[in-house]
Amino acid sequence: MSERLRDLALPAAFAAGLLLLWQAMVLAFHYPKVILPAPTDVWLALSANAGVIWQQAVPTLRDTLAGFALATVLGIALASLLCFSRTLRAAVYPLVVVIQLVPKIAWTPLFIVWAGIGWPSRLAIATFIAFFPIFIAMMSGLDSTDRSLVRLCRSMTATPWRTFWSVRLPASTPFLFAGLKVAVTLAVIGVIVAEFISAPEGLGVLILKSAAQLQTDMILAAIAVLCVLGLACYGVVHLGELAVRRWHGE
Amino acid sequence: MSAAGAAPMRAVVSLAERAAARSVDHVALDGVAKIYNPGTRQPVEALAPTSFTIKAGEFVALLGPSGCGKSTLLMMVAGLEAPSAGSIAVGGKPMTAPRPEIGIMFQDPTLLPWKSAIDNVLFAFQAMNRPVALHRDRAAALLDRVGLAGFHDRKPRQLSGGMRQRVAICRALVHEPELLLMDEPFSALDALSRDEMNLVLMNMWEGRHRTALFVTHSIREAVYLSDRVLVMSRRPGRIVEDVRIPFTRPRDLAVGETVAFNEICGHLRGKIERMHRP
Numbered sequence: 001m002s003e004r005l006r007d008l009a010l011p012a013a014f015a016a017g018l019l020l021l022w023q024a025m026v027l028a029f030h031y032p033k034v035i036l037p038a039p040t041d042v043w044l045a046l047s048a049n050a051g052v053i054w055q056q057a058v059p060t061l062r063d064t065l066a067g068f069a070l071a072t073v074l075g076i077a078l079a080s081l082l083c084f085s086r087t088l089r090a091a092v093y094p095l096v097v098v099i100q101l102v103p104k105i106a107w108t109p110l111f112i113v114w115a116g117i118g119w120p121s122r123l124a125i126a127t128f129i130a131f132f133p134i135f136i137a138m139m140s141g142l143d144s145t146d147r148s149l150v151r152l153c154r155s156m157t158a159t160p161w162r163t164f165w166s167v168r169l170p171a172s173t174p175f176l177f178a179g180l181k182v183a184v185t186l187a188v189i190g191v192i193v194a195e196f197i198s199a200p201e202g203l204g205v206l207i208l209k210s211a212a213q214l215q216t217d218m219i220l221a222a223i224a225v226l227c228v229l230g231l232a233c234y235g236v237v238h239l240g241e242l243a244v245r246r247w248h249g250e
Numbered sequence: 251m252s253a254a255g256a257a258p259m260r261a262v263v264s265l266a267e268r269a270a271a272r273s274v275d276h277v278a279l280d281g282v283a284k285i286y287n288p289g290t291r292q293p294v295e296a297l298a299p300t301s302f303t304i305k306a307g308e309f310v311a312l313l314g315p316s317g318c319g320k321s322t323l324l325m326m327v328a329g330l331e332a333p334s335a336g337s338i339a340v341g342g343k344p345m346t347a348p349r350p351e352i353g354i355m356f357q358d359p360t361l362l363p364w365k366s367a368i369d370n371v372l373f374a375f376q377a378m379n380r381p382v383a384l385h386r387d388r389a390a391a392l393l394d395r396v397g398l399a400g401f402h403d404r405k406p407r408q409l410s411g412g413m414r415q416r417v418a419i420c421r422a423l424v425h426e427p428e429l430l431l432m433d434e435p436f437s438a439l440d441a442l443s444r445d446e447m448n449l450v451l452m453n454m455w456e457g458r459h460r461t462a463l464f465v466t467h468s469i470r471e472a473v474y475l476s477d478r479v480l481v482m483s484r485r486p487g488r489i490v491e492d493v494r495i496p497f498t499r500p501r502d503l504a505v506g507e508t509v510a511f512n513e514i515c516g517h518l519r520g521k522i523e524r525m526h527r528p
Binding site for chain 1: 378
């Protein structure tokens, strides 16, 4: 078996095995459907309510992508700004690091208070949670730019802006993508938490409503769709990372 | 070498060029010293007060053991480090910051990994905020000349160590600098690639005589390449010997087999060994 095939086939077989075990246990021990529906029940709920679930998935996906995009812009912008001013960096960087040590989920009710119960608060929460890994990754990327490259720029009379744009920024892209991968999964978490607290629609809302009506199969169906959405977002970022690595000649 | 046919004519031109240029001091160091961590409990005197001049068009090698301050000296001439004492003038003007009329090669090729070979060469213009597209042909011609035809679009990671250093030579020369500074550029290469790179460098340099300062710890390399070899002592470095190398140009590697060449090398080796005796 080739290595590539093995890397795909083994995890797939393991996951299928777990699903089979789950199915077998439900059949053998007759758990009530409210406690643990069988995978086939979840599939039935999913196919029967595909329209509703998709309808709810769209706002969740939209807010996730918007929050992720905004966090990316802000993270890169702040890290770049701090790269230019030592004073600003000394003042701001430690504070940002401390804030990011606080569990960020704990802040979410504050955003509802400040931004209301509409999409702005959901966007703000997703952005807030996704911002930190991007910012930190970008900072370490800019910091770890090869010193000899910076010296080369200086020897060729490059301006700080030119050095930043042509060397530091491209040199930090592999670091940035490591942060983006973490951030995109966090953005999904942020949106779901925001929807749990207050939202008219979304997969988070669907999960809460289904829980209230003891529709466990619907909860699991919604979670399955969330998994697929999360994986798709992660996959896109991963493809971007591969492209950047190829660009760097790896 | 393909350039052999044109060699005699080039020699005439360059001799005239050099005769005219000889009268001018291109680089002048006056009492230049470097002390790291001054005013602390452990100041390190890297370079004792040093004075010498380099004529326009002259190729000078700075030969010395590792850590003798020769690289520090080169960085100060490049304007990348400030001397602790003394003054450096390049082209008659005091050296305070890097200048575009200087080309520099470091110990590592220092190429941008995401740029192709030709774009790395053209980066010299990009860094100086000069239009890049205008000079693409010249960059391509330079790469061909150092034997990288067919490798223009390769990224650094797809090139060997010697090939990367060839790209770095082209980048240092593409903007036609008047002064070429080289900090042990071939020290990371194996002996064979090193001989080859010396040939490539000679071929490039003899085409148009720029002033050159070349830092090395290889005696043979210094003698092969230079018009003059300055020998430096251990830290704190100072210049203990100034030897003129008489061989005509263009030189090929065969000059290294001659008696005269080996006598000079022996003399320099003796100097360095005497200096190192406790």
